[in-house]
Amino acid sequence: MRLLGNIGRRTGQRLLSSVPALLGVVVLTFMLMRVLPGDPAVFFASGPSAGQEEIDNLRREMGLDRPIPEQLARYLLDIARGNLGRSLTTGQSVLTDLRQRLPASLELTLSALVIALGLALPLGIAAALRPNSIVDHAVRFVCTVGVCVPTFVSGLLLIYVFYYLLGMAPDPTGRIDIFAANPPDITGFLLVDFLIAGDMEGFQAAASQLVLPAFTMALFVLAPLARMTRASMLAVLGSDFIRTARSLGLSRRRVILTYALRNALLPVITITGIVFSTMLGANVLVEKVFSWPGVASYALDALLASDYAPVQGFVLLMASIFVMVNLAVDILYGIADPRASMS
């Protein structure tokens, strides 16, 4: 009970401290956008052929003739109301665009995370349990090399091997074959929607499209996860309390699972949060290589077309997601480690 109370308090504290982080992010994007060369009104106007009057109206509307602090206040108000501007290239409001394309990115990132954890944890643990064995050396080799391979290269490599050489993977463009039918749009996650609709063929098609990009992203974070798991497990296995557990005659299973593993996973929880943030960035590269219709490629296309409202919205979105994920990781850590909850 006392523990739950502590956890609750800690969650509240963490929520409270993420507010300034979010606020800081918002202010930073505001400043970033004002640094842009040129006149923001022109960028947010309806098109390059907008007349001078329209631009002037827009400028007044956007409050660009007001002092900066007032602009900041209006900006914050806009964000709160969900007005992120309008995209020149798609013609829709940025909020709508983001909402449409977010599930694609999330599906990719989450499946990649699941794959990465599913591979990295067992590898790291196996390597730590058999130090200096072949398994250990292999895992360390994979980690050392894995950190060095850029995401876009590994993605292209996977495409070359599995699509061109082996023909196992489908055409690496997009989430689903252009000739196939989309499932009813419930969650936006294709896999989930297909399952709900009971369409196993569609599920398979979507899954096969997802495999290569998800693996590419997973490979990117496999190395640091496995390395951290291995290091953490090794450190725990050499610690005093494991020696005590062994001296008391506890079964090997209990020593490894209950005593060693639970302690070793604590730093892994923390690093998963960091890993997730790098994945959000790697999204940009993977979506470009596989033409995945997610928020990152949306923002990238907008950026290269000098359409800045989507970029601003994208940055805000990514930062918010990261803050929330970090919050979740923090809370999870607080539950797992009783020392953290005490003061």
Place this chain on the structure above:
Amino acid sequence: MGKLLEIEDLHVSFSTRGGIVEAVRGVSLALDAGATLGVVGESGSGKSVTSYAVMRLLDRAGRITAGSIRFCGQDVTRLDHRDLRALGGGAMSMIFQNPRAALNPIRMVGLQIADAIRAHTDLGASAARSRALELLHAVQIRDPERRLDAFPHELSGGMCQRVMIAMAIACEPALLIADEPTTGLDVTTQKTVMDLLARLTTERGMGMILVTHDLGLATQYCRQVAVMEQGRVVEQGPAAMVFRGPCHPYTRRLVAASPTRTSTVADLVGGGAPVPATRRPRPPAGTPMLLEVQGLTKRFGETTAVDEVSFTLEAGESLGLVGESGSGKSTISRLICRLIDQSGGDILFEGESIGGLPAREFHRAPQRRAIQIVFQDPHDSLNPRFSAFDAIAHPLRRLEGMRDGPALRDRVAACAERSGLPLELLGRFPHQLSGGQKARVGIARAIATRPRLLVLDEPTAALDVSVQAVILKLLDDLRREDGLAYLFVSHDLNVVRMMCERTIVLQQGRIVEAGPSREIFTAPKRSYTRELLAAIPHFTPDLMMPTAPFPGIAAEPMMHPQGAVLHRSLGPPP
């Protein structure tokens, strides 16, 4: 009747980066059921490694290369892990030093005890929990119901050690090995924990092996004793005999170096003529005290670490500050040295107030050179990137503005010689020096600027007993010869009694008792002081009675083939 434990010619080696290291070289020990054996030695003696080998807890780098360990007649050196598991905990257990680190930090203490119980019995979860509660009662922990659900970081060191003892006795072992169980604990806690162990082992008829570096503990709690040096047993037998009449030169040195109630510093290093008490020349009338502390107070947030402490110190005098952890003695030493600022009160050095100058500016004050400090842990008080020469030259460079050259070299050499540091070691780095050598570097650095007041914060606490003896002699000589005043902070009352003319006893930031050392130690007025004195495991070889069951039959020391001395009474075994 067979022996409980028989170790014969045990050899243990470790493969390290630098090659194969033999930690244990032919150790033979024996223990009867219900008996207590103390394994005594300094660092590097191999005493802990031996106990790990018995429990089969050597890590991958360590291997038993020769010899045998027989437990109840059964050879355990060759057992596989499953049989060992049945053996460990059920038949023999171990408790370790640093008890908090030895417990799983994220698992409730009650569950850990229950795990130990369920590893050897068929009890279910709730039955194991009630048995765990019984055990906590048996180890006399306060408020056992609440402690069941506590985590190790919520418990004090003493409580953690009790929990470990509870886990160790959970399955009624026949043998309990205690590896330095009281390191890091306060003197009073140490006594209660050791008394508890003694009581439990007698009640349950357990055999106990106490591995320790403290001869006082070994005398008080062990019948038999084995002295180890560098992987070998050099002398063993009944404790009284070994310590009353040590035969092996190493044992002699060890016994001499262990402070007793009445030993002096000169005794520690093997006697010699007692140094005559030098009469300090009386300072001319009207000279202010060297150090005067008035109402010194220090608060850290909510807690008051030092509460209205006042005392004086004359030039050339040595004053001891004793107390347990939390008494504020270390804080006082930092305050006097002006490394931290006080919250209230004043410090007067030679009549001038130095308390007014903030600590971060003090390095510029002229008094900085006159007040220096020798630190506790030689291992982290030397900058790992500085050679010994650089460390000693550092204050000369900073406080006296000396530049590199023959003058600096001469000064450093002079300091090194005063501290007994061989000149050829000046080029070495801390990790290349032994504990005693590092201590000497620390002392040389402190006396480099010819200070008038030296603050010593537990200067020998981390050193082996024989090294401590030598360093204490050095400090004593320095004081007499150079007229230094010492503020000697320590938790070790014997050391303070030997080194200091006057003593102040502190408890939770307040002065409990103060006066000449002789008075405090022979006729303490306050109950807290009496408690502290009673808690020290006194090493009293002269007063020990021989434990031969048949008085009148003399004991005869025998020489072992490898030079070890075996004291054996000539009567039939008990």
Place this chain on the structure above:
Amino acid sequence: MSAITTLGHAGWVLRGNPVTVVAAVGAALLIAAALFAPWIAPYDPIASNVREALQPPSAAHWAGTDQLGRDIASRVLFAARIDLAVAASAVSLSFVVGAVIGSFCGYVGGALDRAVGRIVDVLMAFPLFVLAMAMVAALGNRVENIVIATAFINLPFYIRFARAEVNIRRNLGWVEAARACGDSHISVVLRFLLPNILPAMAVQISLNLGWAILNAAGLSFIGLGVTAPTPEWGIMVAEGARFITSGQWWLVAAPGLTLMLSVLCFNLLGDGLRDILDPRMRT
């Protein structure tokens, strides 16, 4: 610490660590190749020769030719100059600034520490690649801005790292001893704490160098910073990506492989560097 003993110690470490030697040689070759690219490259990196377009690796063109007939091997050599220069400048910048800021924060503690900690938290709230994207976009699509962006996003790591390391050492005996010997706080931080945390940070630098190269390549892969026809590893992979699905792998292979190998060399070298700098390894 004399230079001679450092070299001697370096030799001892290298002898015991063949992998580090190989990495060191690799890194040296790389830097040499970058420096001497104009003299050792067999062809002009931007000279196009459409008749020879899309040729697989052969004796004439060791890494093949790209879609404009340019020799890939020469382009890779020239690209090394840009990538290495960008990475090195970015890392140096963030290391120096970050270490100093972090050390002071860790030592002083209190309000300053908390404030900086908050700012660092906000910075790290950005998925850093995204931030780099936004910065390059805002500041302009030029190479210098990639350096600034990379340095900026690296900064929080160094600040946090230095802060943590100094925190550990701040209360050690010899720090107090230095104060007793007459050093001011600033002196203690700059002359004692900073050099002592260098070995730990050396590993960070090496990993960061590799990461900075990957970052720079990644940014140019998506079209920021460096523009065609400048040879740069990221751009080369981007251009070659179109041809992978039709089986022409060599456009991606050479720059991709060089990217990997250079990052690998720097990572491995960094580990060896740490062994040399840590005086505890000296015997």
